[in-house]
Amino acid sequence: MAGHSKWANIKHRKARQDAVKGKAWSKCSRAIMVAVKKGGADPDINLTLRYAIVDAKAVNMAKDTIEKAIKKASGEGDEGVRYEEVRYEGYGPNGIAIIVDVLTDNVKRTAPEMRKLFEKGNGNLAKPGSVAFGFTSTGVVLIEASETAEEQLMEVALDAGASDITQSDGGWEVTCEPQDFLILRQALEAAEITMMSAEVTMVPANLVACDMDTGTKMLRFIDSVEEHEDVQSVYTNADIPEEAMEAE
Secondary structure (H helix, E strand, C coil): CECCCCHHHHHHHHHHHHHCHHHHHHHHHHHHHHHHHHHCCCCCCCHHHHHHHHHHHHCCCCHHHHHHHHHHHHHHCCCCCCCEEEEEEEECHHHCEEEEEEEECCHHHHHHHHHHHHHHCCCEEECCCCCHHHEEEEEEEEEEHHHCCHHHHHHHHHHCCEEEEEEECCEEEEEECHHHHHHHHHHHHHCCCCCCEEEEEEEECCCEECCHHHHHHHHHHHHHHHCCCCEEEEEECEECCHHHHHHC
16 A cells, blocks of 8 residues: 555555565566566666666565566566556545556456456546546655654755655655655665655545545455555555554
8 A cells, every 4th residue: 555655554554565575575576577578677777677676675575586587577587478567547435546556467357357356345447547647656755753863864865856854743754756766765875864664656636534434444445456466556545544554
């Protein structure tokens, strides 16, 4: 789950990712392979591949596993599977906007499966572009308040291209344009500022506040979508109450 930076939501998602690390590695391998197929095996030239490698390292994917995925996509492996990037847009309970990005080797199989997941979650698929216009691709870095002082963070982040720095819920949120994300991340690492989360995500223009019942339904819906093997990312504008996440 992604798309907004409420601290409780981010922590909930990270806990789930840690619990399903094997599945996370599979998704990262697929993303790396698609990036290589499209832009080549050199991450210094292929920005999409650099992002995919950063995501893989974020879930502690082993270096040799990353290299194996790159070699496989470069034709050095024995698998000839070709994946296609597809974005599904729709609405969940109470009309909450949802974007699902997938990498699939069979769109004819994945499309009806996505439609069924949306319907089962009291939602529905919509036409391409009908939801995405309300989101903006943004680099988002979250840092625990105890990891850095405001003056240090301002100096490092702004010099590295950060567009905004805010403090809330016990931590810092640093945002930037997608093209500045890697530079920002590297600057924070060089300054030895530990990041709780760092990603290029889809940030909604507005959040929709959920009550306990809607929040619980949304979490179950998102979990069911994320469990699909073709799904890479799920973005939503739902502002889910912490009580609902703790109850899951």
